[in-house]
Amino acid sequence: MTQTAVFVHGGWVTPRCWDPFVSYFAARGFRTLAPAWPGKDRSVEAIHEDPSPLVELGIRQIVDHYERIVRSLDEPPILIGHSFGGLFTQILLDRGVGAAGIVIDSAAPKGVFTLEPTSLLSLGRILASPFGWRKVVRWTFTEFRYAFVHTLPLAEARAIWDSQIVPDSGRPFFEAGYSMLDRHSPARVDFANPNRAPLLLVTGLADRALPPASSAERYAPTTSRRLGPSS
Numbered sequence: 168m169t170q171t172a173v174f175v176h177g178g179w180v181t182p183r184c185w186d187p188f189v190s191y192f193a194a195r196g197f198r199t200l201a202p203a204w205p206g207k208d209r210s211v212e213a214i215h216e217d218p219s220p221l222v223e224l225g226i227r228q229i230v231d232h233y234e235r236i237v238r239s240l241d242e243p244p245i246l247i248g249h250s251f252g253g254l255f256t257q258i259l260l261d262r263g264v265g266a267a268g269i270v271i272d273s274a275a276p277k278g279v280f281t282l283e284p285t286s287l288l289s290l291g292r293i294l295a296s297p298f299g300w301r302k303v304v305r306w307t308f309t310e311f312r313y314a315f316v317h318t319l320p321l322a323e324a325r326a327i328w329d330s331q332i333v334p335d336s337g338r339p340f341f342e343a344g345y346s347m348l349d350r351h352s353p354a355r356v357d358f359a360n361p362n363r364a365p366l367l368l369v370t371g372l373a374d375r376a377l378p379p380a381s382s383a384e385r386y387a388p389t390t391s392r393r394l395g396p397s398s
Contacts, residue, residue, distance in 0.1 A: 169242050169266045174201040175233060177250025177274070178335050179306055181207050181214070188247070200244075202236050204229050207333070214333040218303040224336040226343070226353040230258050237264050243364075250274055250376070251339055254354060260364045261356045268366045272374050276356040277346035285375040289314035294344045299337035306332065314376045 172192050174185040182201040189199045202208075205228060206220030214221075233255060237244060243266040248256030253273025260268045293304050308328050316324040346352040357363075370377065 171198045171244035173244045175248035175252035177252045218334040221336040225338040271369045277352045277354045289376040300341040303334045304337040
């Protein structure tokens with residue numbers, strides 16, 4: 168069994184979000200890697216000062232970047248992705264990259280419609296931004312707390328916001344959010360691919376961006392067995 172794990176972060180954050188996981192698995196004998204998206208291989212402060220390298224960075228570019236990294240390893244790793252990182256993990260597995268995948272609160276591939284009222288409250292302003300796919304977009308603290316950390320005390324949520332959250336490319340949000348309108352969407356995954364490595368889907372019970380009941384119901388037709396939500 169592979170002893171390598173590659174962690175794929177999501178939007179609004181950098182690989183720093185994986186630090187507790189990386190140290191946990193490393194202490195148990197795994198070789199751990201948490202590569203950044205292109206343009207995010209910098210400090211949170213540097214990204215705030217100059218987010219321009221993220222302009223028009225899209226799903227295909229990010230997945231290609233991770234594919235190059237993973238294929239350079241001496242063994243296929245377990246891929247562990249959160250949010251957009253979960254979608255990227257699914258696409259990588261579809262490309263034959265990785266020994267297995269674990270996705271946590273994954274953004275949905277084309278054909279899996281998981282938008283609920285809470286999802287729209289979390290990301291609707293971004294998806295309604297004029298020409299947002301060409302821009303760097305920013306989340307407000309109010310939106311971040313509502314979508315990601317509403318179960319935490321205010322002070323703890325604010326500390327995460329200050330230390331972790333960065334501006335981001337608007338393109339992946341539009342590519343995923345409007346994937347049903349694009350026949351060549353980069354968010355597409357071939358669920359009938361017989362060579363795809365095993366995938367574990369994990370959802371959070373209190374997730375507002377991707378509510379667990381919605382995710383479980385709408386992923387079910389694409390999986391060989393139905394998976395319920397997990398805390």
